[in-house]
Amino acid sequence: xxxxxxxxxxxxxxxxxxxxxxxxxxxxxxxxxxxxxxxxxxxxxxxxxxxxxxxxxxxxxxxxxxxxxxxxxxxxxxxxxxxxxxxxxxxxxxxxxxxxxxxxxxxxxxxxxxxxxxxxxxxxxxxxxxxxxxxxxxxxxxxxxxxxxxxxxxxxxxxxxxxxxxxxxxxxxxxxxxxxxxxxxxxxxxxxxxxxxxxxxxxxxxxxxxxxxxxxxxxxxxxxxxxxxxxxxxxxxxxxxxxxxxxxxxxxxxxxxxxxxxxxxxxxxxxxxxxxxxxxxxxxxxxxxxxxxxxxxxxxxxxxxxxxxxxxxxxxxxxxxxxxxxxxxxxxxxxx
Amino acid sequence: xxxxxxxxxxxxxxxxxxxxxxxxxxxxxxxxxxxxxxxxxxxxxxxxxxxxxxxxxxxxxxxxxxxxxxxxxxxxxxxxxxxxxxxxxxxxxxxxxxxxxxxxxxxxxxxxxxxxxxxxxxxxxxxxxxxxxxxxxxxxxxxxxxxxxxxxxxxxxxxxxxxxxxxxxxxxxxxxxxxxxxxxxxxxxxxxxxxxxxxxxxxxxxxxxxxxxxxxxxxxxxxxxxxxxxxxxxxxxxxxxxxxxxxxxxxxxxxxxxxxxx
Amino acid sequence: xxxxxxxxxxxxxxxxxxxxxxxxxxxxxxxxxxxxxxxxxxxxxxxxxxxxxxxxxxxxxxxxxxxxxxxxxxxxxxxxxxxxxxxxxxxxxxxxxxxxxxxxxxxxxxxxxxxxxxxxxxxxxxxxxxxxxxxxxxxxxxxxxxxxxxxxxxxxxxxxxxxxxxxxxxxxxxxxxxxxxxxxxxxxxxxxxxxxxxxxxxxxxxxxxxxxxxxxxxxxxxxxxxxxxxxxxxxxxxxxxxxxxxxxxxxxxxxxxxxxxxxxxxxxxxxxxxxxxxxxxxxxxxxxxxxxx
Numbered sequence: 077x078x079x080x081x082x083x084x085x086x087x088x089x090x091x092x093x094x095x096x097x098x099x100x101x102x103x104x105x106x107x108x109x110x111x112x113x114x115x116x117x118x119x120x121x122x123x124x125x126x127x128x129x130x131x132x133x134x135x136x137x138x139x140x141x142x143x144x145x146x147x148x149x150x151x152x153x154x155x156x157x158x159x160x161x162x163x164x165x166x167x168x169x170x171x172x173x174x175x176x177x178x179x180x181x182x183x184x185x186x187x188x189x190x191x192x193x194x195x196x197x198x199x200x201x202x203x204x205x206x207x208x209x210x211x212x213x214x215x216x217x218x219x220x221x222x223x224x225x226x227x228x229x230x231x232x233x234x235x236x237x238x239x240x241x242x243x244x245x246x247x248x249x250x251x252x253x254x255x256x257x258x259x260x261x262x263x264x265x266x267x268x269x270x271x272x273x274x275x276x277x278x279x280x281x282x283x284x285x286x287x288x289x290x291x292x293x294x295x296x297x298x299x300x301x302x303x304x305x306x307x308x309x310x311x312x313x314x315x316x317x318x319x320x321x322x323x324x325x326x327x328x329x330x331x332x333x334x335x336x337x338x339x340x341x342x343x344x345x346x347x348x349x350x351x352x353x354x355x356x357x358x359x360x361x362x363x364x365x366x367x368x369x370x371x372x373x374x375x376x377x378x379x380x381x382x383x384x385x386x387x388x389x390x391x392x393x394x395x396x397x398x399x400x401x402x403x404x405x406x407x408x409x410x411x412x
Numbered sequence: 413x414x415x416x417x418x419x420x421x422x423x424x425x426x427x428x429x430x431x432x433x434x435x436x437x438x439x440x441x442x443x444x445x446x447x448x449x450x451x452x453x454x455x456x457x458x459x460x461x462x463x464x465x466x467x468x469x470x471x472x473x474x475x476x477x478x479x480x481x482x483x484x485x486x487x488x489x490x491x492x493x494x495x496x497x498x499x500x501x502x503x504x505x506x507x508x509x510x511x512x513x514x515x516x517x518x519x520x521x522x523x524x525x526x527x528x529x530x531x532x533x534x535x536x537x538x539x540x541x542x543x544x545x546x547x548x549x550x551x552x553x554x555x556x557x558x559x560x561x562x563x564x565x566x567x568x569x570x571x572x573x574x575x576x577x578x579x580x581x582x583x584x585x586x587x588x589x590x591x592x593x594x595x596x597x598x599x600x601x602x603x604x605x606x607x608x609x610x611x612x613x614x615x616x617x618x619x620x621x622x623x624x625x626x627x628x629x630x631x632x633x634x635x636x637x638x639x640x641x642x643x644x645x646x647x648x649x650x651x652x653x654x655x656x657x658x659x660x661x662x663x664x665x666x667x668x669x670x671x672x673x674x
Numbered sequence: 675x676x677x678x679x680x681x682x683x684x685x686x687x688x689x690x691x692x693x694x695x696x697x698x699x700x701x702x703x704x705x706x707x708x709x710x711x712x713x714x715x716x717x718x719x720x721x722x723x724x725x726x727x728x729x730x731x732x733x734x735x736x737x738x739x740x741x742x743x744x745x746x747x748x749x750x751x752x753x754x755x756x757x758x759x760x761x762x763x764x765x766x767x768x769x770x771x772x773x774x775x776x777x778x779x780x781x782x783x784x785x786x787x788x789x790x791x792x793x794x795x796x797x798x799x800x801x802x803x804x805x806x807x808x809x810x811x812x813x814x815x816x817x818x819x820x821x822x823x824x825x826x827x828x829x830x831x832x833x834x835x836x837x838x839x840x841x842x843x844x845x846x847x848x849x850x851x852x853x854x855x856x857x858x859x860x861x862x863x864x865x866x867x868x869x870x871x872x873x874x875x876x877x878x879x880x881x882x883x884x885x886x887x888x889x890x891x892x893x894x895x896x897x898x899x900x901x902x903x904x905x906x907x908x909x910x911x912x913x914x915x916x917x918x919x920x921x922x923x924x925x926x927x928x929x930x931x932x933x934x935x936x937x938x939x940x941x942x943x944x945x946x947x948x949x950x951x952x953x954x955x956x957x958x959x960x961x962x963x964x965x966x967x
Contacts, residue, residue: 133771184953186770187710187912191904192953195946198901206939255532262531263517264524270503270514277501280463281515281585282489284523291524321897325778332775337505366790373783380776381763 094246098239107238111310113350114245115303118252119323120331120342122299127328128337129260130292131272132181135190135324136197139177140170140297142204142319144304146211149220149314158224159309166305167298173200174297178290197319204316216315223309241310248306252299257339259295268292329376335386344387414476416441416589416620417462422471422481423644424457431457433644434471439589439637444611444621446635446652450664453641455624456498459591462622463495464488475589490520494587496578498594498624504567508558511566511577512549515584552580556610572599576610583614590614592623596630608633632656640664681813682930688819689888690926691826696881696899697906697918698833699874705850705913706870709761709773713780715900717875718882719788720752721745722891725883726797738802742825745883746876753875754868756780762867781896788893796890799883822884829880830919833873837915846870850913878903898942905945909952911959920961 098107123137144166151162180192204211211217222235223244233240259265270278271285278285308314326349334345349372356368383390417439424432432454439445447455460466462473464485473481480488503511517527553559556576561569569577575595582590596607604627611634615621625631631638631652638655640648642664648655655661700714728741760776803817837843849856849866857863878899885899906925910917925945933941952960 127771131771133774180950180953183957187704187774187904188908188953188957190710190712190774191901191908192946192950194901195905195943195950199940199943199946202940202943258531258534259528262527262534263513263522264527264531266506266510266514267517267524267527269506269510273503273505274501276465276485277497277503278514279465279485280489280495280497280501281581282486282517282519283514284484284486284519288524291528295528325782328775328778329782366786369782369786370790373779373781373786376779377760377776377783380772380779381760384772 091250098242104238107242109351109354111238111241111245113347114242114249115307115310116327116330116346116350117249117343118299118303118306119327120334120346121252121256121339122296122303123327124331124336124338124342125256125259125268125299126292126296128331128341129265129272130268130289132289132292133186133190134177134181134193134293134296135321135328136177136193136195137296137300137327138319138321138323139197139200140174140300141304141307141323142200142314142316143173144170144301145308145314145318146204146217146304147301148305149217149308150210152221152309153217153219159221160224160226162309163302163305166308167301170301170304171294171298174300175290175294177297178293181289181293182286194321197321197324201316201319204319211316214316216313216318217308218313220308220312220314222312235309241306245306245310248302252302253339253343256299260339326372329372331386333375333379333386335388338386338388341386341388348387414441415439415474416476417622418474419462420472420474422458422461422473423469424454424461424466425469430644432461432468432641435641435644435646436471437639437646437649439620439622441588441620442615442618443636444615444623444634446631446638447622447624447641448626448631448638449641449647452643453664454644455641456593457644458641459495459593459622459624462488463493463591486519489585489587492586492588493591494582494585494589495591496575496582496593496595498597500571500574500578502566502569502574502577502581504565506566507563508566508569508577509546509549509553509562512552512580512584513545515581516545516549549584552584555583555613556580557606572603575599579610579614583619587619589620589622592621592625594624594626596625596627604630677813678934679931681815682934683927684813684815685819686927686930687923688815688823688926689930690923691823691830692881692884692888692922693899693902693906693925694919694922695826695829695884696878697903697910697922698830698915699877699881700903701907701910701913701915701918702846702850702870702877703874704907705915706846707761707765707867709765710770710777710904711761711780712774712777712900713756713784713896714777714874714878714903715896715898716781716784716788717749717753717878717896718885718899719891719893719896720784721749721879721882722799722886722895723788723792723797724748724879725799725886726891729800729802733800733802735802737800738821741799742880742883745879749879749882750872750876752879753871756875757868757871761871781900785893785896792893794893796892798890799887801887818887822887826881826884829877833877836873842866842869846873902945905949908949909959910961914959914961917959917961921959924960 097110119137119141123134126132126134147169148159148162148166151157151165152159177193177196181189184192205214223241225232225234235241267283267288270281271283271288275285304318330345330349331342333349334343335341353368356371360366360368379386385392415438420436422432422435423430435458447458449455461468464480464483464487467482471481472479475491475493480491503514506514550559550562553562556579558573558576558580561573566574566577579595596604599607608630611621611623635652637650638652639646640655640661647660647664648658696714696718700711703709703711724745725741728744729737732740760780764772764776801818806817807814808817808820837847845856845861846866846869848859849861849863853863882899886895889895902925906918906921909924910921928948929941929944932944
């Protein structure tokens with residue numbers, strides 16, 4: 077919240093590193109993972125806005141991702157216009173569905189809302205499977221065009237290689253981070269958190285909780301849609317599985333392990349688990365065992381039982397301990 | 413003096429049970445009115461009706477001459493009525509000062525979309541709200557006496573102080589009428605004295621108060637008028653001394669169950 | 675034409691009875707402990723795998739009965755283990771969201787452990803009747819399915835007797851209605867929690883055997899029963915046992931008839947559409963009573 081000089085310097089340094097990363101590690105495989113980590117980061121940040129800050133348990137998040145992906149792909153493939161329009165269309169249509177899904181949340185909460193949102197996503201997934209004329213059913217859409225080239229002065233990005241996608245996704249992540257951070261650290265954000273902590277209390281201080289929920293759902297869906305659209309042009313293949321419950325569960329696991337209700341948490345969770353996932357893949361090849369998801373499940377359970385604040389909470393706790401140790405040392409008292 | 417609040421034949425039924433039964437009364441501006449009655453008499457339901465948490469089955473509620481019956485609680489709060497709850501409803505994961513700052517947001521003008529948009533366009537400011545709001549929130553915390561807890565998480569606050577936080581939060585919405593639901597429950601005698609002083613001070617600033625209380629000492633000391641409910645019906649209304657000795661009131665308290673004053 | 679309708683209705687009843695069986699466990703656990711367990715369907719999955727292995731070992735009639743008993747036992751124990759280790763520590767500590775999250779974690783864990791140990795290829799539970807069919811006035815169905823229906827109803831009946839007549843059963847119902855009053859009456863809450871979870875999970879396990887009998891057995895099979903169980907629970911009212919029983923049959927028939935007369939592709943969406951309607955119009959469920967605070 078109050079950014080000190082050191083924090084700002086660290087952030088600046090971090091951004092510089094991120095910008096020159098493709099020059100430091102030229103390996104395409106690494107950049108591919110980095111792009112996926114970025115896409116997941118947008119997913120986790122947007123889910124967290126709804127779940128962590130507004131307290132609405134949306135288990136249909138994958139639907140927004142899928143809608144963004146399909147929309148952008150179809151716009152590019154059927155209308156032949158620049159994929160950047162598709163990106164916006166994907167985000168926009170996802171936002172519209174987010175708004176719709178907000179309505180059940182006005183009356184439902186907890187498991188009831190969870191099941192309704194799952195139902196919503198499942199129904200959309202069935203539509204994707206069965207509306208074959210539009211979506212090619214279970215086969216999905218393949219051969220999705222690359223992102224349309226952009227020209228900056230004399231330099232053109234053609235998106236033939238991961239590196240170009242990396243920069244676009246990085247820009248999207250930074251934009252998403254900026255927006256979500258501004259949303260949550262503002263009068264809007266404090267209102268959402270009030271709504272989360274006690275809905276009736278929030279109403280008693282003039283918060284129109286229904287409108288705030290709808291707004292949160294719409295914003296959350298918009299960013300998830302953008303992530304989906306980026307995914308479509310990067311992976312160049314979308315299928316009904318893009319909207320499956322597993323995508324939602326991945327998002328949720330990353331957010332919880334990173335730290336629900338914080339800004340760093342989703343980022344940490346998404347990046348850490350995406351890279352961990354890849355590392356596990358190589359381990360799996362070695363062990364001939366499929367343990368990645370087993371580990372996910374285990375980590376999720378352990379996090380909730382023992383590390384409720386996620387990795388961020390863990391670090392904060394350690395920092396506190398460190399600071400109080402410093403303090404007692406300064407006083408000269410022999411502690412412990 | 414005008415009537416800031418008026419109810420006309422107000423009733424609320426829950427299934428077959430009539431929680432509030434044909435209650436009509438008027439509250440003059442700037443007074444403190446005590447709302448008393450045995451347990452289950454319908455006092456909190458009446459507060460809920462006035463604050464908009466529930467809608468009336470019958471009857472009308474008028475605030476400053478305008479009808480507010482059936483309006484939602486956030487609308488009613490924006491019109492100038494604030495309340496506290498019998499079991500505190502503070503925002504546990506927010507800091508004490510953020511609890512108050514949340515209430516200071518000008519919601520009469522700005523809905524969520526506008527606030528969200530402005531948050532992005534306003535660049536990198538420091539934390540929620542402008543520093544002007546922060547000062548005002550500080551002042552409120554000082555007023556209720558919990559300023560030194562400003563950066564504590566509200567959930568870490570001792571129970572008695574959460575009640576004060578709720579009052580500060582309610583005041584932050586700049587109400588003209590404040591509804592207090594048993595603000596003194598759980599307080600020891602020393603704390604009660606402070607509580608009475610606080611309520612009187614709030615009233616001195618021009619805020620009308622309707623207060624539910626079981627602690628007779630508090631009610632008798634501060635109320636200008638009393639209204640008594642029993643089984644949802646108004647059985648007495650008037651100045652404290654008269655009401656206190658009204659045989660109907662005595663009967664209501666001692667007749668049903670032995671509910672002794674603290 | 676007519677017999678198609680009856681045929682589908684019978685199918686619906688059969689599937690519905692299995693839904694009821696699985697959902698009863700879920701609603702019981704919710705009623706007594708206020709836990710929404712998203713891993714519930716995985717209990718069914720474990721039960722189904724138990725049956726696969728038992729029947730591979732002891733084929734035929736005896737094998738089938740044995741596998742049902744084994745499933746109940748194995749899943750019952752699994753239920754107790756998960757209750758003690760995962761759910762109990764959270765019960766008074768955390769929020770709704772945490773409960774649901776941790777059960778999602780359990781769901782992911784169980785699903786993928788099964789995949790790890792048993793492989794992804796679907797298995798079948800061998801039919802003790804060797805595909806014999808039965809003919810009732812123009813409708814035919816397999817003996818196996820009829821057995822499933824009869825067995826489900828039997829299990830539900832036994833449960834009802836247990837809950838209404840036995841001391842422990844009544845204690846469970848009491849705790850479901852009012853936890854604190856039950857404790858004041860001297861009921862050992864810990865025992866009740868363990869028992870409820872064990873019974874609830876065991877029922878899901880048995881339901882899983884039946885489910886796996888009709889459909890295939892594979893590691894990811896738990897997702898469907900979980901969702902269906904939640905749909906049934908919401909239809910019937912969460913915590914409401916009778917509602918779960920009727921809700922299961924209603925869902926089964928609705929899916930069967932809806933699938934055949936409206937649209938096969940969207941068969942699975944029927945349940946979700948139903949609960950959206952129910953939640954909007956009668957949130958306490960079709961059979962629920964107004965919640966008393």
